[in-house]
Amino acid sequence: MAPGIEQTPLNIVDAQLKDIVQNLYNLIVQAVEHQGAPTQDAMKREIASLVQNLVKLSRTAPSVAVNIPPEVTQYVEKARNPDIFTREFVETAQRMNQMLKGRTKAYLLLRDVLANGIISAIPALEADVKKVVESTTGTAAT
Structure with a gap:
């Protein structure tokens, strides 16, 4: 988180969602480049990071009480x-x-x-x- 931003559950979830979007963007970039083994390794790392971020989000999100109509x-x-x-x-x-x-x-x-x-x-x-x-x-x- 950036300095000066309060660590509320909603801000934490927001940051986690941004990380997931960044992982997905990185996967798209890797898929478009598709230049052999280095790209496959990078995609594996991004997929692993994406899974970790999704797990973190699934643990954090239920604790955030947001009333969406x-x-x-x-x-x-x-x-x-x-x-x-x-x-x-x-x-x-x-x-x-x-x-x-x-x-x-x-x-x-x-x-x-x-x-x-x-x-x-x-x-x-x-x-x-x-x-x-x-x-x-x-x-x-x-």
Whole structure:
């Protein structure tokens, strides 16, 4: 690990995955070069290193408690980019926030209309209605 990076289980697994990817890359390079016995020996070493890294990962990974939403797992299993899930999730959250903001404004307008209607119909309740309006938004009905 690089200096200054905390040795958390997640960072350890991340480093192990990077080692495995590097082993696989090295195997690809060795297979493309395929120049006889030295390459075979190098491939044997890389395969041995890959197996060791996979064993280390299989021992470390179960101890890492990471809660990945099942939707993200399904995206990855379908060979889709999990960033797409994140983008769609954010867009949906924004859409819902806008909808809820609109509802909130509509309820506030309804409250104000009802307050004004009650005040005009029953002037004796004006103080109580203003208390209710002030307690819900901090502004008095007009």
